[in-house]
Amino acid sequence: MTARRLDHGGRINRAHPLSFTFDGNTFRGYKGDTLASALMANNETVLGRSFKYHRPRGIMSAGVEESGAIVTVGRDASREPNVKAPMQELYEGLSAEGQNAWPNVRFDLGAINGLFSRFFAAGFYYKTFMGLPPFEWGHGTRLWMLYEKLIRKAAGMGSASREPDPDCYDHVHAFCDVLVVGSGPAGLTAALTAAEAGRDVILVEQDFELGGDTLSDPSREIERAQLVDALAKAGVRIMPRTTAFGLYDHGTAGLLERVTDHVADPADQLPRQRFWTVRSDATILATGALERSIAFDNNDRPGVMTAAAARSYLNRFGVLPGQKIVIATNNDSVHHTAVALASAGADVTLADIRKHGASDLPADIELREGVAPLKVHGRSGVEAVAFASASGNNWSAAGQTDCDLLLVSGGWSPVVNLSSHRGAKPAWNAELACFLPGLTNEPIYHAGSAAGIWEYEACKASGEWAATAALGEATAPPQPGGWSTPIKPLYEVRLPEAKTKAFVDFQHDVTGDDVRLAQQEGFVSVEHLKRYTTLGMATDQGKMGNVIGLALMADALGKDIPDAGTTRFRPPYTPVSIGALAGRNVGHHFKPLRRTPLHDWNLKHGATMTEAGPWHRPWYFAKTGEVIDEAYVREASTVRKTVGICDVSSLGKIAVQGPDAAEFLNRVYSNGFAKLPIGKARYGIMLRDDGFVMDDGTTWRLGETEFLMTTTTTNAGKVMVFMEELLQTRWPDLKVHVSSVSDEWAAVSVAGPKARATIAACLAEGEYISNEALPFMGVRKITLANGIPGLIARISFSGELAYELYVPAGHGAAMMDLLWPEAERQGGCLYGLEALGTLRIEKGHVTGAELDGRVTIDDAGLGKMASTKKPFIGSALRQRPDLLRHDRPQLVGIFPKNPGQTFKGGAILCADGEVSGFGEGWITGVTHSPMFGHWIGIGFISGGHTAWAGKTVIASDLTRSEDVEVEIVSPHMYDPEGVKMHG
Amino acid sequence: MVDRQSALAAHRRPQQTSFDGATGVSFSEVWAFSLVQIAAWPETLHSVGVTATKLAGCDAAPAPGRAVFEGTRTLMRVEPLKWWVLSEAPQDASSLPASEASQGAVLDLSHSRTWLRVSGDKAAPLLNHYLPINLSDRAFPVGSVATTAMHHIGVTLWRDEDAFNILLPRSLASSLFELFTESSSQYGYKFT
DSSP: OOOEEOSSOSSOEEEEEEEEEETTEEEEEEETOBHHHHHHHTTOOOOEEOTTTOOEEOOOOSSTTOOSOEEEESOGGGOEEEEEGGGSBOOTTOEEEEOSOSBOSSSBGGGGGGGGGGGOOTTHHHHHHTTOTTTTTTSTTHHHHHHHHHHHHHSOSOOOOSSOOOOOEEEEEEEEEEEEEOOSHHHHHHHHHHHHTTOOEEEEOSSSSSOGGGGGOGGGHHHHHHHHHHHHHTTOEEETTEEEEEEEGGGEEEEEEESSTTOSSOOTTSOSEEEEEEEEEEEEEOOOEEEOOOBOBTTTSTTEEEHHHHHHHHHTTOEEOOSEEEEEESSGGGHHHHHHHHHTTOEEEEEESSOOSOOOSOTTEEEEESEEEEEEEOSSSOOEEEEEEEETTEEEEEEEEEOSEEEEEOOEEEOOHHHHHTTOOOEEETTTTEEEOOOOSSSEEEOGGGGTBOSHHHHHHHHHHHHHHHTTOOOOOOOOBOOSSOOOOOOBOOOTTOOOOBEEETTTTEEHHHHHHHHHTTOOSHHHHHHHHOTTOGGGTTTTTHHHHHHHHHHHHTOOHHHHOOOOOOSOSSOOOHHHHHTTOSGGGSSOOEEOTTHHHHHHTTEEEEEETTEEEEEEEOOTTOOHHHHHHHHHHHHHHSOEEEEOTTSEEEEEESTTHHHHHHHHBSSOOTTOOTTBEEEEEEEOTTSBEEEEEEEEEEETTEEEEEEOTTTHHHHHHHHHHIIIIIOTTSOOEEEEOTTTEEEEEEESTTHHHHHHTTBOTTOOOOTTTSOTTBEEEEEBTTSOEEEEEOOOSSSSSEEEEEEEGGGHHHHHHHHHHHHHHTTOEEOOHHHHHHHHHHHTOOOTTTOSSSOBTTTTTOGGGSOSSSOOTTTTGGGOGGGGOTTSEEEEEEEESSTTOOOOTTOEEEETTOOOTTOSEEEEEEEEETTTTEEEEEEEEETOGGGGTTOOEEEEETTTTEEEEEEEEOSOOSOTTOHHHHO | OOOOOOTTGGGOSOEEOOBTTBOOEEEEEEOSOEEEEEEEOGGGHHHHHHHHHHHHTOSSOOOTTBEEEETTEEEEEEETTEEEEEESSOOOGGGSOOOOTTTEEEEEOTTTEEEEEEESTTHHHHHTTTOOSOOSTTTSOTTBEEEEEETTEEEEEEEOSSOEEEEEEHHHHHHHHHHHHHHHTTTOEEEO
16 A cells, blocks of 8 residues: 555645654644544554454554554553544644554564464364363363463453543533434434424534535535534534444433543543433434445455545545555445546556446546455555456456555445344345344434435435434335445355455454354354354444354355344444543542531541541541550540540431321331330331341430431431331321431530530530439430530440530531530540440440341340330341341350450351351451450350350451450440449 | 531632633532421321411412522422422521421421532533433423432432522532532632
C-alpha cells in the first residue's frame, strides 16, 4: 500500500496541523483526521498484530468494525488499550502504539506462532493442554490452570494500565419523545421530521461529525449541512461522539459519550466520558450497514480493506489509500468508489463476480467480470492479487494482477444489533444477502441502510417514514433494496483442497477452516460454533464475521443460512469502559458516607474516625503521643472511674405512633411492651419470622400513643423496612405510623460514676435527674442550660451509671460544648468505638458481631426475656427442636489461661487436643480489659460456659497459625449483679 | 436558645466556580426551617388534610406527588397518608399542632433533613446525573413532588417557581453535596 495525502479535498483542516506519535515515531496529521486516516496519510501500513497468529494487520475499515488497526492510546495511567484507530479522533500530542507484538508491530517475535498455525486451529488449547498426558492422566485439569495463565499471556490484545484511573466519569439520565440513533441521511431526516412535528428529539451519532455515509460524498455536502442546520433550529438535542451501545426495557437506551477522548489537554472539570441512560417513547435506529469482507487466502494482509473505507479516506480525509488498486465486489455499491479513486489518480481495476454484459464505468477503470479474489500475495502489504472464477460449485484460478491495495465489498450487513438486544430476531433476506431487522412489538423503527435500503433518496424517505411511525401514524414501511443489479452472494473463495488462511473473524483469527472443523467435530449449533471457535466474540461482536461464519456453517451442513441459525447480538455494541460504568461511585464516593451531627465536633476534638457500616464514627480520641491501644484502654478506664462521653447518634431511631403502637410493639418484640409505663424505657429483642434474633435495642414510651424505638446502627434500615412491611401486609388494621427519626436527633452516652453530676451541671434551672427523678430505665424530656430541649434516658451499655441524651441534631454541637467542659472538670474523657467495645465486652452485652443472623435469643443468653404469655414475631419457629438444643453454641466470656497472652477475634474455640474442623465455637470480640488487667473475649461455644467449667479450651486462629489456651467464663464478666448501673 | 448548626456547616462559605465563563448551577441552603409530618388514618384522611391545610395556610390539601405554596410555607403530600408542612422559619416544638391519636399523628422532623435549593440553567442536568426522573417543565412542572433516591440516598424533591428543592437526610447531606459540587464543576456553580 502506498498511501499519500492529497493536496486538496476532504473535510480535514489543512491549516491546523497536528503532531502525534505512533510506536515512538512522530507524524503529522490535521484537525479532522482520525488516527487511522493520519497514519494512512503517512503510509504506515502495519499497525497491529493478530490475536493468535501474530500476523501483521493494517487498516481494514473506517469505522467501529475495524479489526486490524487496533491500538493502545495514551500513556501511563491514561493508557487505553484496544482503541480502534478509525474511531480515534486525532489531537495534538496523541500518543499511540501497536499492541500484541514485541518488540513492535513491524518486527514481532510472536510471529513465530504463524509457523505453527496449522496446529492452532479451533479448540487447540483445550484439546492439547486439558488432561495432557502423561502428567494429567486421570487428574482432571490441574495443570490446565497453569497452562491457561501462559496461554493468556501469549495471546490477547492490549494491556490496560495497572495504575488508578486518573479520569472521572459521569452518569446522566435523559428523557425524550424520540431517540434517533445514527445521523446518515435517514437519521437526519427522521430527527428533523419528528422535531418539526413538535417532538422532543435526541439524535445520537458515534462519529464526531453528523452525516454518516454522506461525509464521504462531497456531492451531498450542501444538503447535509442544511439538514444539520435545520436540526439545530428545530431544537433537536444533538449528541456527537456518542454511541448507543444497548437497548433495554421500556425504551431505555444506554449511551456512551466520549467527552474528552479527542482533546489534547482536557479541562479538569470535565469528565472523560458520560454514561447516559436515555428513556424515550420511541426509538429510530438509523444505524447504517457494515460492508462485509470475503474469506480468501491472506484476506487479512495490510492493504486489504473494505471498499467504502477507501472512499471515506479519500473523500473525507483527503488520503489516496493506494496507487494501484483492485476493487473486488459482488454488488453495486463500489461504483462511486471506483470512479472517485480513479479521478484522484489511482490505477483502478474492478473485479466483479457478476457478469453485466455492459458497463458504464469510465474507460480508465479496467473491469474484470466473473472473477473474485483468490489470494493476496505479499507479507506486510499487498503486492498482487490472484483471481478465481467460479465453475459450477468450484473455483478455478483466473490469473493475477499486481496492486498495492485490494478493496473488498462482499455485501452489506444492516446494523441490527440494537433491536436484537430487544429480542427481535434478525430475518435473512436472500435477495439482498443480509439479515434485516426482526419484528418487534416495541416502538422501535429502522430506517436507511439499517433496514436494508441502499439508495440515498430512499434512505431519506425511510427516515421520514420512521419518524411518522414513531409519532404513531402507522403506514407501510418502505421496501428494502435499491441496487440495479442484484447482489451475487459470495462468502468464500478457495480452490478445492487448498490450504489457506482465509479469515472470517479477523479479531479472533478465526478462519473458514476453523468453522468447518467445528462442524466436523459436532458443533453444529451456531451457538456452539461461536463458543468453540470464538467467532464473533470480543470487541467485534460479530460485526465483520458473523454472516460469513454462518454462511460457511450452513454450507458445511448443507443448509440455507436462515436454517443454520443466527446468534443474538448482546450489549454493548462497542466496548464501554469500566470507568464509565462506575461513574462517580468510586473512591470515597463508592458509597454514601453518613456523618453524625457531631462529626465536625468530634474531629475538632481529636477523634480518629473509623467506618461503622455507612457511618464514620469516632474510633478513639488519642492524647498526644498515644497510640490506639493506649488510647482506648485509657478511655475505658476513665469511664469506669469518672465519666466518658460517646457519640451514639448513629443508633437507629424510629418513631412509633398511634393508638395501636403499644400493641404493635408487643407483637414485634419478644418481650412485653403493652404495659410499659409512660416515661420508661425497656430493652427489647425482636426476632425474625424464623425465630432467630433480628435486632435489639431500647424503646422509650414518650406518651400513651407515642414511642421512640432505638435499633442497632447496622440494622436500622432493616428494622424500619420490616415494620413497614408488617403494617402494610400483616396488620393493616393496626393504627400505627412508623417514621425514621435517626437523623432528627444527636445522641450521646454519658457513662461513669460521675455521669449524673456531669449532666446535672448542664441542665436548665429546675431540671433534676436524681435517682428518684430519673430511676434506672427512666425517660423524660429535658432542657439544657443553654435552652436546648431534648430527651434523657437512664440506660447503660457500658455497665456504669449511664444516660443517653438526645437533642435535635442541629443542636448537637452546642450540647457537646456544654457537656464536655463539665466532663473535663470531672476528670472525664471522650471515648470512641474501641473503648465502647471494651466496656460492652467486659459487661457481656451483645452487638451485631454476636447477633449475626445465626443466633437465637437463647443462644445469646436472653431466652428468659421471651414472653410465654403472648405470641410475637418468631415465637412459633423459635420453638423448633434444633433451636432449643442445650448443646447449641451459647454466649460466653473468654479469659486466657496465661494472663499475659492474647487471642484474636475470629478464632475458633476447640476442645483441648481437638483442633479441627469448625471446633466447638468461635470468638466474636476481644479486648484488653482494664478492669481485669488482661485480655478478654466474648463469643459462643457449645453448651455455654457451664459445660466448659474447669476445662482448657484452645482458641485456634487457623489463618494466622496461633493456638492459645483459654478458659470459658460467664459472659457477664464485669459487675454481673448490675450494681454499678443501678447505682 | 443557641443557633442551629447546618449539616453543611463545613461547606457553608461563599463558593463560585465557572466553566467556559458560565455558572450554570446555584446552590443555596435553607438551614433553619421547620418540617412537621402530619399523618392520618384512612378514615381521617379528609379531616387531617384540613388540619394540614390550615397549618400551611393553603386553600386545599395537595394530591400525592404535588405541593402547594403559601408564602414561606409549603404543603406536600409525601405518602398516601402523610403530609409534610415545611416552613422557612424554625418552629418551637411546643407550637406543633395538637392531634388526637384517633385522628392521626404529628411528628417534628425539622432537624432530620437538610434543605438544599438548586437553580440555574444546568440545575436539571446536574440533578439528572443522579436522578432518573424527567425534570423538564412539561413532565415535572412547578408544584411537582417526588420521593426518590440519589446515589442510594432517599430524598424528597419538589419544584417551585425559582428552583428545585431537595430535602436530604441530614447525615448524608454532606456526602451528597460533595458529589453535587464535583459534578457541577463542569457547569460552573456557586453556593450562597
